[in-house]
């Protein structure tokens with residue numbers, strides 16, 4: 001069945017008008033209207049109702065009403081007057097459900113009979129106004145802090161205008177097993193709020209108000225949770241209620257799209273959008289990329305990067321038939337050099353990635369169903385049609401086939417250029433590292449996972465001398481596609497820098513060759529290698545080569561990783577990596593040294 005999707009206005013930034021417009025544009029059916037958003041709006045309640053209706057949005061919930069129950073009678077009488085005011089307001093807004101949070105008031109007493117009796121009187125008043133009350137246990141509620149306690153009070157109050165609101169955060173943050181939810185009567189669950197969060201050890205209120213994220217961006221088992229709620233027979237909206245400091249500041253439009261994408265991916269993971277029962281709502285299954293077809297660099301001036309590629313051992317092997325694009329190859333690594341469009345700001349940039357796809361058209365259909373911006377299919381009338389979408393950071397992702405008989409190949413648009421091709425040290429692209437705008441990091445990880453079917457690894461924080469570098473790797477199963485998403489201070493200035501890492505079987509030989517061909521390697525301080533000698537048993541001759549060439553070293557239980565960096569050209573640099581089979585990292589412990597060295601190279605400090 002088609003499920004109604006909502007988002008809380010508190011999850012988006014901007015004015016209420018901006019929030020509603022963003023929610024509508026991203027395809028939500030309705031919103032939870034937060035009281036503060038109404039209070040801060042110049043629009044009257046009827047105008048808000050009309051605006052939402054014009055946008056095709058329902059207002060599915062008004063919230064929150066606080067500190068109502070389990071209080072002395074005189075206090076409760078005042079609370080009922082306050083509630084009556086809210087119920088009249090709701091009629092003007094056209095909202096039929098209000099969320100009541102379990103009390104945090106010091107006046108509340110630990111008396112379930114009193115709480116249930118007062119909730120029943122609240123429900124009677126609600127019924128008179130034609131509205132319903134959804135009672136939610138806050139994880140930090142004074143006496144009611146679990147969903148089953150909230151349910152016991154609702155059951156005891158026994159009134160048709162009173163039900164529970166389930167909020168995944170409050171339940172999962174406490175480590176509660178949600179299995180019991182399946183036994184609740186589904187029609188008494190009046191509302192469902194969904195939020196994920198990164199696992200962390202911190203005060204639950206701070207965690208809730210600052211670090212919630214959209215499903216799939218944190219560590220909670222949201223699909224499992226949702227399955228229990230749906231098993232109970234819940235038929236109401238699925239609503240995202242995410243309090244998050246980043247989303248509060250980021251533009252509402254992209255956040256709403258990110259939110260809607262997370263909900264679709266969640267429904268799929270919960271088994272709701274897959275298979276026959278999903279019907280027309282079914283998401284096309286993921287087609288996981290099976291390799292990197294190419295990385296495309298864009299620059300107005302091909303010369304510096306051509307020299308660099310040549311020094312790395314690449315040869316120019318083909319030229320696009322209609323555009324100023326050349327193909328450079330070495331081993332299975334392919335780089336396109338595009339001098340046509342100037343790149344972002346005129347600097348050399350990594351503008352596009354070609355992903356080898358088992359089924360490019362299906363990959364594009366899934367991407368579109370998950371709200372990825374689809375790029376024009378044909379770049380020129382004569383070109384092979386290429387399916388492409390934009391990632392959240394603007395990188396163009398092409399779903400392509402390379403020289404496969406059954407599909408048009410992007411290489412068909414290129415004519416080979418004459419010339420020798422010496423075998424060089426580079427075997428293939430090991431990984432691509434994409435710096436993300438700070439407010440798109442979680443969105444990017446979810447995008448690469450949900451849209452592309454790549455598996456996200458742990459989020460890693462690295463202390464850098466100029467701040468904190470956060471990174472998260474997404475990979476396919478055999479490691480032939482590895483994308484490192486990073487966010488943090490950019491070396492040498494504010495502009496984000498991307499890099500391409502090339503795999504080689506012998507990084508010392510590759511680095512020597514590069515230097516002999518005129519390439520400049522990033523210099524690494526002697527202190528680093530002194531420390532390396534203390535930490536690892538590295539043969540003296542090898543260590544001497546590391547010092548000479550600026551090679552960095554890391555190892556895990558299964559193997560070693562040796563890597564070095566070229567100078568930065570525009571907004572791109574290259575890395576040579578020698579990865580032992582089994583080593584699964586990216587040399588993260590070396591990142592602060594690398595970043596400091598790049599900054600020193602860029603600024604002379």
Ligand SMILES: O=C(O)c1ccc(O)c(O)c1
Pocket residue numbers: 063064099101136138167193208209241
């Ligand atoms: O942080 C809060 O107070 C708060 C308010 C309303 C909610 O639905 C909620 O989950 C938390």
Ligand SMILES: [Mg+2]
Pocket residue numbers: 136167193241
């Ligand atoms: Mg909530």
